[in-house]
Amino acid sequence: MNALTIKDLCKTYIVNKRQNNVLRNINMEIAEGEMVAVMGPSGSGKSTLLYTVSGMDVMTAGRVSFFGQDLGSLSPAEMSRLRLTEMGFIFQQMYLLKNLSIYDNIILPAFQSAQGKGRERRRQINERARQLMHKLGIVEVAEHDINEVSGGQLQRACICRSLINEPRMIFADEPTGALNQQNSRAVMKELNRINGEGTTIMLVTHDRNVAARSDRVLYIEDGTIKGEYVLGKFGGGEETRQRERKISDWLMEMGF
Secondary structure, three states: OEEEEEEEEEEEEEEOOEEEEEEEEEEEEEEOOOEEEEEOOOOOOHHHHHHHHOOOOOOOEEEEEEOOEEHHHOOHHHHHHHHHHHEEEEEOOOOOOOOOEHHHHHHHHHHHOHHHOOHHHHHHHHHHHHHHHHHOOOHHHOOOEHHHOOHHHHHHHHHHHHHOOOOOEEEEEOOOOOOOHHHHHHHHHHHHHHHHOOOEEEEEOOOHHHHOOOOEEEEEEOOEEEEEEEOOOOOOOOHHHHHHHHHHHHHHHHOO
């Protein structure tokens, strides 16, 4: 089954009465359980593609199917509920509420959902939050304010938050862009683990090291997908360097 099926997707902005075609007739599929990276030059439409197929931005034309559900047929309220319960989001800029602790930021989306009501359900949410924080190695900073932790810890907290409602798919926009190399590797290790457990992931990146850990890389330029490179599942170890070299060679062929 496909997690995403995109047909003839277009996104157009009107700026100063001029039409800017950011996405042009995008056709692509992402299978359930797949991890796909999107790469391309600045301004090529990478982030716009991610936001449009996840329903965060409204498409101009075309069709996006999320696990068989036509996103274009949903009302704003239905789309909001779907994003809250079945999608998870990770961004380069780590948006967390300053007046809440790390732990409270993580559990907030679950408490806000319709399924987050009742004493027993909230006990389960709290337990899941503790398990996620333990897996990602940040349980010791649970009660810290967001300005009391490192960038790597903050991004791992964002990953925990994105997973708290057990989403079917994660959308990540430059998830390692603001991190140093060590924290970047730690975050990608967790995303690979999450993907290995069955969660579908679509991520935008400029980093070849990040792309090398995906199953497949799409190259977008001028709002059009120009090519793809299939790597297969990531196994880790020495294989990483080989995959990076393959991606680098392919990107050179694509003119990146």
